[in-house]
Amino acid sequence: MELSNSSFFFLLFLLLLLSPIPSFTRAFDVPTLSFNEGYTHLFGDGNLVRSSDGKSVRLLLDRYTGSGFISSGLYNHGLFSASIKLPSNYTAGIVVAFYTSNGDVFEKTHDELDFEFLGNIEGKEWKVQTNVYGNGSVSRGREERYLLGFDPSKEFHRYSILWTAKNIIFYIDEVPIREVVRSGAMGGDYPSKPMSLYATIWDGSTWATSGGRYKVDYSYAPFVSEFTDLVLHGCSVDPIQQTPSTGKCHDVSTANYATLTPERRLTMNNFRHNYMIYSYCYDILRYPVPPPECVVFPSEKRRFRDSGHLKFGRHRHHHHSKGHSRTTSSNNQAVTGM
Numbered sequence: 001m002e003l004s005n006s007s008f009f010f011l012l013f014l015l016l017l018l019s020p021i022p023s024f025t026r027a028f029d030v031p032t033l034s035f036n037e038g039y040t041h042l043f044g045d046g047n048l049v050r051s052s053d054g055k056s057v058r059l060l061l062d063r064y065t066g067s068g069f070i071s072s073g074l075y076n077h078g079l080f081s082a083s084i085k086l087p088s089n090y091t092a093g094i095v096v097a098f099y100t101s102n103g104d105v106f107e108k109t110h111d112e113l114d115f116e117f118l119g120n121i122e123g124k125e126w127k128v129q130t131n132v133y134g135n136g137s138v139s140r141g142r143e144e145r146y147l148l149g150f151d152p153s154k155e156f157h158r159y160s161i162l163w164t165a166k167n168i169i170f171y172i173d174e175v176p177i178r179e180v181v182r183s184g185a186m187g188g189d190y191p192s193k194p195m196s197l198y199a200t201i202w203d204g205s206t207w208a209t210s211g212g213r214y215k216v217d218y219s220y221a222p223f224v225s226e227f228t229d230l231v232l233h234g235c236s237v238d239p240i241q242q243t244p245s246t247g248k249c250h251d252v253s254t255a256n257y258a259t260l261t262p263e264r265r266l267t268m269n270n271f272r273h274n275y276m277i278y279s280y281c282y283d284i285l286r287y288p289v290p291p292p293e294c295v296v297f298p299s300e301k302r303r304f305r306d307s308g309h310l311k312f313g314r315h316r317h318h319h320h321s322k323g324h325s326r327t328t329s330s331n332n333q334a335v336t337g338m
């Protein structure tokens, strides 16, 4: 049977209308939580604002303070996800971070998986960074930076961190943008202790936008980021004994989103080809020998400088190679040169 385009779209439309999917995220088919069900206020007094239905939360930065929240529980593996809308207009120097960490529990040997939005100047392209630290390896940053290809301050997009015993996948909407596969050679650098989920907004004037060239301008304050469709889907553990809390352990390693099918891998490679602008794997000034999990594609490597930054030519924008990176842990302000 052949369907004309219009009847196909009409049927699709009907299906969408009829599907009862209100409290599940469409992308991964996992339940969403209200703020009170899964999270608590971390810092910034009046700058965390809950929506009246309790399902969304705003984090504000003004000249007095940023703000943040943390999951009430610790998770040993899971899918951590939120739809996020970033502050608009002039946001240079502002860092919005969405990350997992256990820095409050394991100060010296913490693990961390990051999404960090690095502020923007209206009209330029937004950049996001992902990073991975294991067992306190803050001197071995594993940063990658990408352009987003859309304006994340205009509408909500979903950002997800999948962490299993075997791999880590960062997703933007349904697009996998990075996978780290655990290898024996990574040793303790692969995150392996239970983590909490954090979301924060703070002043990163010294490094965030073009390596600190553009500072926060508080005449545009307050800067407002919004979080909704909150997901904590994993194995909730007892913080003291680190054993699974009864009834709340979901094994995400067998979930559909934990595997990169050939189709997903193609989508990921396309994203990376089009949007990745820095990779620690190609930064031979920093890592003469790329860390063990790096998969170096010669054809891709040729597009990057020895500093790990994309060579000019492909993209319209300019980026500057004076960036610094640092961990987002509130208790760890280490700055590592790039």
Ligand SMILES: *[C@@H]1O[C@H](CO)[C@@H](O)[C@H](O)[C@H]1NC(C)=O
Residues within 6 Å of the ligand: 089, 090, 219, 220
């Ligand atoms: C950006 O902020 C400036 C100063 O507050 C304002 O004049 C301008 O209209 C804003 N632009 C947008 C797109 O909101």
Ligand SMILES: *[C@@H]1O[C@H](CO)[C@@H](O)[C@H](O)[C@H]1NC(C)=O
Residues within 6 Å of the ligand: 109, 135, 187, 188, 189
């Ligand atoms: C993590 O670091 C601590 C302290 O440096 C070390 O004793 C431990 O063996 C490391 N764990 C792993 C799995 O490498």
